[in-house]
Amino acid sequence: MKIHLAFENIDADLWLSPVSRKKRRTYQTKTGEKTNYKRYLKYNMEKRPELLLKDPKLFKNIRDSDPDVDIELTGRFIKKTRRITVNEDFVPVYNYMMYDILSLPDGTKKERLHKHTKGNIMDKIPVRISQELYDPIEIMLSYIFRRNLYITHNNGLTFKFLYDLAKKLSDLHKFARVDTYDPKTKKRAPLTLYDGGRKFPRAFLEGRVKGKSYCLILHLSDQELKIP
């Protein structure tokens, strides 16, 4: 993933990479043989017990319809599935309106026509490292960091740019606020890594140096540390 980043009127296209990758895991049998991970049909969700038990005439309906496990279907291995939208008669539909529903903690609901989120880290207006510096303890007690990403160089010039930036932050023992801007309103906008991705209203940059190497971590937050 790339990021268009600016600091003190210098901008550059840099790399963003995750701080950790999950160790790949497979399973084997007791005798050390390989296993295959397969997807299979389980059952019809409409006939799950909690739904059936809601039916006051369950006994009569079972007796009359004589249902049984569909041995042709249950346990059948399947590979890919395609997501489709159907109406109440289970007929596929292609024209529909999409709504965003927000269920608030007080039980009320808000809705709006679906707004597709757009990634904004590679826009013409760069992601800006602001001059606002924060104490790490203050940040730790204020926000929850869901995602951490490394900002890395792609050539010798960007190495120098990032090394100097990391050294500056490391020497000051501070984090810098990182902002993205709405290209229309030119106001601060939540940082979104990719189209349809999560919005992060706060982002901070941490810098560390060790000898001739640097570590720049972009900390992303979508939640304040507030006890309800």
Add this chain to the structure above:
Amino acid sequence: MVRYLNLKLEDFEFKANFVSFSRDSAYGRQSYEKRGEDGKPYRTMFLIEDGSLFIFPNSTSSDYFDEKGRYIEKKIPVDEEGKEFTVIPSMYKSTIDLKNTISIQEYFNYSIERTYFLNSESSDELMLLSLECQLLFENNQLLKFPYAYYDTLDRREAILIPKEDKIVVVVGRYAKPEFFKVTEIDYTEEEEQEQEQEDVDEIEFEVW
């Protein structure tokens, strides 16, 4: 049903439980709905690969089978080199001795997945733990212990942060920080190559 942890701080042992709070509980939960022109909600279903069947969401399952397609009851998790993974036991199975700490700088190496605050009927012990957390915090230290609701293969840690007379528990994964160096070019090789090139005939400008 509330599950209680057995916590041990020096010589004191007491029970405590986690109370969850999340982004959803603070700002609301976002979901999506598809509707027709008449406002009636539409639903999402799945079509299997050969197009022969519509299925409802959650009506498939996945598991491990052998070469002959037989279900494997006891399977062993291994990494790419065939080395067995260690199972981390559930934190509810034994007493948690609160003695391990991390520095505040190390805290920023964690990606946080869940947030709770600690609750206990033993208010004196909870107060004691709160004071201990506060004292450690003033020395740039935070208490931590391995977090596993069930037996798991995924290593997560719970970190205790004192805030407003309460103890916030954040659960996250640790990632060792990586430092990046510039790619250094070995000029000696380049010089040798240049010397070799001197022997090569130069291209004439009269090329056509």
